[in-house]
Structure formats: C-alpha cells, structure tokens
Amino acid sequence: MRNKNIKIEPSDDTRKNFQIKKLKGFRRNANGKIEANKMIDGKRYWELFDHENDAYYWKKNFHPLLNPNPHRPLPELGYKPELLQLKGFLSNGNNLNGKEQRICFKDVWITYWNSHLLSKELHTQHNNKKAADTFFGPFLNLRMCDINRGVISSVLKDKKMEVLQNPLKSSQRYSFNNELKKLSTLFNWYKKNFDQSYENPVCSLHLGEGFIRKIPNKKRKLNAEQVIAFFNALEKGHHGAFWRDFAETQLYIAGRVQEVGGLLWRNVNFHRMEIEICEVAVYIGKYFTAMKDGTKTGETRIIKISAMLNEILLRRYNDKQAECPFVFHMNGKPMSRQLIEQHYNNAFMRAGLEQFRGTHTMRHTMANLVREHLSLDHAKAAGGWKSSRVVENIYTNTPTRLSSESVNCIETVLSEQRKELT
Structure with missing residues (x-):
C-alpha cells in the first residue's frame, strides 16, 4: 500500500463525494476502486481500496508519523467521550505536556497495539485490551499534550462513580490499579519512542483516587x-x-x-x-x-x-x-x-x-x-x-x-x- 502526500486532483470531475458510516471524504473511481482522502496539517493524503470497510478503517486510523500503514483492524473501544467534561482540566497553551502537539491518544494507542502489544503473549494482549475497553475511552480524542494529572483524576472520578452506582460492577471491582498500570506503561512507551520531554501524568495520587474497597484476604493454605x-x-x-x-x-x-x-x-x-x-x-x-x-x-x-x-x-x-x-x-x-x-x-x-x-x-x-x-x-x-x-x-x-x-x-x-x- 502506498501513501501519497502529493496534491493531485482526480481527472474525473463528475465523481461525487460520499460518506461511510457518516465519515466524509470518499469517492468511487471509474474502475470501482474507493478513493479515501484525508487532510492532515494542510497536506492531502489518499489511498485506493476495494472495500468500504478497508477505506473507512484507513481514513479513521491513518497518520503520517505514527501509523502510516494501518493494516490490522483493532476492535473499537465503544466509548464516545464527552470532551466538555474534561475542558476544565486540559492544559492551557502555555503549559502543554511535551513538545509534540499534533498526536492524539488514539493514534498512540493504535500504534502501541500494532507495533508493541502484538509481539507480546496472548494474555498480555487480552489484559491490555480489557483495560482499554474499560478505561481508555475518554482519552481517545484528546491530544497527548493535553493529558495531565487533572485529566486522569477527572476520568477516575467518573469511572468510580459509574462503578458505585452499579451493584454488579461494585461487587466485582476493588480499584482501578490495573487500568492505571496499563495506562502508565503506554505513556512511558510513548515518551521513550516519540517525545522524551513528555511527563507521565499517572502518579501515586491516582491509586488512592481509584480505590473502591479493600481486597479481602483469601485463605489458600490447607492443612x-x-x-x-x-x-x-x-x-x-x-x-x-x-x-x-x-x-x-x-x-x-x-x-x-x-x-x-x-x-x-x-x-x-x-x-x-x-x-x-x-x-x-x-x-x-x-x-x-x-x-x-x-x-x-x-x-x-x-x-x-x-x-x-x-x-x-x-x-x-x-x-x-x-x-x-x-x-x-x-x-x-x-x-x-x-x-x-x-x-x-x-x-x-x-x-x-x-x-x-x-x-x-x-x-x-x-x-x-x-x-x-x-x-x-x-x-x-x-x-x-x-x-x-x-x-x-x-x-x-x-x-x-x-x-x-x-x-x-x-x-x-x-x-x-x-x-x-x-
């Protein structure tokens, strides 16, 4: 698959744009191929596909720096974050976390999965996917530079309230320590590979904020x-x-x-x-x-x-x-x-x-x-x-x-x- 960043206009002006799953920027060529277009930082990137699902996945996940060749579908996390809830906790323009301001959390998560987690054991992949389903949703559309300790605390507060209001979830959960550990590992991986000035926003304070109830002592020693x-x-x-x-x-x-x-x-x-x-x-x-x-x-x-x-x-x-x-x-x-x-x-x-x-x-x-x-x-x-x-x-x-x-x-x-x- 080739990615093009040359701004070339198609010769057939009669083609009309259409949407896939309410996502704009698709056109069908005379040969039946689907052309997906994406604008990033003023540059136009496009690719041809045989199937709508492939075109949709590419447009949703392509990034010239982090994910230039998205090839393996990752299950959707199934969460649409309400960004307004986090507005009061986002960094201001003078106090961004790290130097890179273009990369979103979702870009990092997909790249982390494709280039790092897929090489790990199956149970490691399963545990990270489970943590992502549970906890990562509110971060998906945020820029990495906007995620600070306050944002983590805000998400923890909402997730904890969600658990406490659900008797079934409350009976099965003691804390969010596992999710915080997985999130912290992802941030450290991003810092090491993409932005060494980035500060991991997960800290020990969040372990206390995510605490729900004490884990009971289990008896495991038979005489x-x-x-x-x-x-x-x-x-x-x-x-x-x-x-x-x-x-x-x-x-x-x-x-x-x-x-x-x-x-x-x-x-x-x-x-x-x-x-x-x-x-x-x-x-x-x-x-x-x-x-x-x-x-x-x-x-x-x-x-x-x-x-x-x-x-x-x-x-x-x-x-x-x-x-x-x-x-x-x-x-x-x-x-x-x-x-x-x-x-x-x-x-x-x-x-x-x-x-x-x-x-x-x-x-x-x-x-x-x-x-x-x-x-x-x-x-x-x-x-x-x-x-x-x-x-x-x-x-x-x-x-x-x-x-x-x-x-x-x-x-x-x-x-x-x-x-x-x-």
Missing part, C-alpha cells in the same frame, strides 16, 4: 486434614477419579493450573522418572486458547516422578487417546479454566471448606506443607520459586534433589493422615 477432605470431596463428584488425579498432580508438583492443564505426554519421561515443565496452557478469560513455551518465569522445571505421581500418570496413560497429546483432557480436548475452577470450588463446598476457592490454593498449600516439615530451601525448590542461592539453583542438582525429597515427604504425611482418619 493436611483439609487436603484429604478436599481430595475425597473431588472424588465424590462427576468424573471424581479424574479430578482427584488432576488436583493431586497440581499439589505434588506445586504447580500453577496452566502447568497441569497443559501437561503433555512428550514432557513425561517414565524412563528417567521425570516431568519437564516447559510448556503451559494459555487461558484467555476462562477458556483454553493455546499452548506456549516456558513457564510464567520463562524457566523450565524438572519434577521427579514420585510413587504417587507414577500411579496417577499410569492411570492417565490408560485413558490416553491416540490423537490427544494432553495428560489431562476431556474427550480428547484440553479443559477450560472455568471447568477446572468449577470442580475445585464445588469440592471445597462439599468438604465444608467454603472459605477456600480457586486452583491456586494447591500451589500455596504445597509450599506451606513443605515449609512446616522441611527447610525453606525445600519449599522454594518444590515450586520452582526464585532463591537467593543462585549457585545452588542454577549450577548444582540441589533444586531437583530437594524437590524430590519434598514430594516424598508430603506423600508420607498425607498417607499417615489417611490412616488416622480411617
């Missing part, structure tokens, strides 16, 4: 008796044996749910009795989306297959389907996070452990149980947490040995607890 009760409750549910195997595997590897839900047979080595945690599931929202290389920290973990893990894996191997690479699956397909959490939470309820929820309880529980009976090094090794002892963690076999000892110890503890209960 040995509660662990057994939870496993037994899982087994009483639908496909109980399967879900117990899933939860026990997560406990013994002290893993995130993405590591168990994405566990592949090619990473299970029965000959060496090892599990390699090097690929994990990606959940966008509550649903399985893809597999990605590396754990959350980007490192690979080696888990020794203990006696209990070996029994679980052999049971799962008997249920293995030829075309399915997943250790844990439903009818040959990976499970959604929503389904996993539903079975966990139902089991907590059946076991009388209503104060516990979510899959991450298993990871917290394993660390806590290991720490109660073994050293801090054992606890760190069990879940692959970062340790200050870099030499031991990276250059020796200490983490693998400690991890194996951790699993064997907790299996013994739980076996003794079972005997006491029976």
Whole structure:
C-alpha cells in the first residue's frame, strides 16, 4: 500500500463525494476502486481500496508519523467521550505536556497495539485490551499534550462513580490499579519512542483516587486434614477419579493450573522418572486458547516422578487417546479454566471448606506443607520459586534433589493422615 502526500486532483470531475458510516471524504473511481482522502496539517493524503470497510478503517486510523500503514483492524473501544467534561482540566497553551502537539491518544494507542502489544503473549494482549475497553475511552480524542494529572483524576472520578452506582460492577471491582498500570506503561512507551520531554501524568495520587474497597484476604493454605477432605470431596463428584488425579498432580508438583492443564505426554519421561515443565496452557478469560513455551518465569522445571505421581500418570496413560497429546483432557480436548475452577470450588463446598476457592490454593498449600516439615530451601525448590542461592539453583542438582525429597515427604504425611482418619 502506498501513501501519497502529493496534491493531485482526480481527472474525473463528475465523481461525487460520499460518506461511510457518516465519515466524509470518499469517492468511487471509474474502475470501482474507493478513493479515501484525508487532510492532515494542510497536506492531502489518499489511498485506493476495494472495500468500504478497508477505506473507512484507513481514513479513521491513518497518520503520517505514527501509523502510516494501518493494516490490522483493532476492535473499537465503544466509548464516545464527552470532551466538555474534561475542558476544565486540559492544559492551557502555555503549559502543554511535551513538545509534540499534533498526536492524539488514539493514534498512540493504535500504534502501541500494532507495533508493541502484538509481539507480546496472548494474555498480555487480552489484559491490555480489557483495560482499554474499560478505561481508555475518554482519552481517545484528546491530544497527548493535553493529558495531565487533572485529566486522569477527572476520568477516575467518573469511572468510580459509574462503578458505585452499579451493584454488579461494585461487587466485582476493588480499584482501578490495573487500568492505571496499563495506562502508565503506554505513556512511558510513548515518551521513550516519540517525545522524551513528555511527563507521565499517572502518579501515586491516582491509586488512592481509584480505590473502591479493600481486597479481602483469601485463605489458600490447607492443612493436611483439609487436603484429604478436599481430595475425597473431588472424588465424590462427576468424573471424581479424574479430578482427584488432576488436583493431586497440581499439589505434588506445586504447580500453577496452566502447568497441569497443559501437561503433555512428550514432557513425561517414565524412563528417567521425570516431568519437564516447559510448556503451559494459555487461558484467555476462562477458556483454553493455546499452548506456549516456558513457564510464567520463562524457566523450565524438572519434577521427579514420585510413587504417587507414577500411579496417577499410569492411570492417565490408560485413558490416553491416540490423537490427544494432553495428560489431562476431556474427550480428547484440553479443559477450560472455568471447568477446572468449577470442580475445585464445588469440592471445597462439599468438604465444608467454603472459605477456600480457586486452583491456586494447591500451589500455596504445597509450599506451606513443605515449609512446616522441611527447610525453606525445600519449599522454594518444590515450586520452582526464585532463591537467593543462585549457585545452588542454577549450577548444582540441589533444586531437583530437594524437590524430590519434598514430594516424598508430603506423600508420607498425607498417607499417615489417611490412616488416622480411617
């Protein structure tokens, strides 16, 4: 696609301008092509398209500096800001933020998405898009130089009021910290790449202004008796044996749910009795989306297959389907996070452990149980947490040995607890 900034008038004067979605500046050529025109700083830019939607998108998003070749549609944020509400907070002409006065926030957001976020992980794209849908709308038509701390405060005030007036939204939100973090990152990216004199308008003051209510403390550490009760409750549910195997595997590897839900047979080595945690599931929202290389920290973990893990894996191997690479699956397909959490939470309820929820309880529980009976090094090794002892963690076999000892110890503890209960 070529962008032209030469002012050339079309030869056919009989062509008439028409609108697309109430946007002016389009003409149809004799060959059927749609000509989109855009004036920026006195210069005329134009391009030819086959489809109206493509022409409309180009005219809406083209910018000679920031987005000269808009090629990937970005979902609309669905918000039309009332600029008059922000008028009292805009900088005056003598106190602009930064040197660049031509660039709008929307131009920066689209470029930030196309040139930066599209190269990131899927969940990072999802989280930024979600924050944009929720919070970025009022800034879209503002110039970057007009966005200061007062503008941020004004938007926060309106958004907070909107939440407080809606019981459903109010019950699900504690603050706007996540949106402010994403917005601050965008401003820093803009400063680094386009205007080094720009001052990030997001500050710590806004964290307090966006506060709604305190996040309640979640209980995530089960004791040995509660662990057994939870496993037994899982087994009483639908496909109980399967879900117990899933939860026990997560406990013994002290893993995130993405590591168990994405566990592949090619990473299970029965000959060496090892599990390699090097690929994990990606959940966008509550649903399985893809597999990605590396754990959350980007490192690979080696888990020794203990006696209990070996029994679980052999049971799962008997249920293995030829075309399915997943250790844990439903009818040959990976499970959604929503389904996993539903079975966990139902089991907590059946076991009388209503104060516990979510899959991450298993990871917290394993660390806590290991720490109660073994050293801090054992606890760190069990879940692959970062340790200050870099030499031991990276250059020796200490983490693998400690991890194996951790699993064997907790299996013994739980076996003794079972005997006491029976």
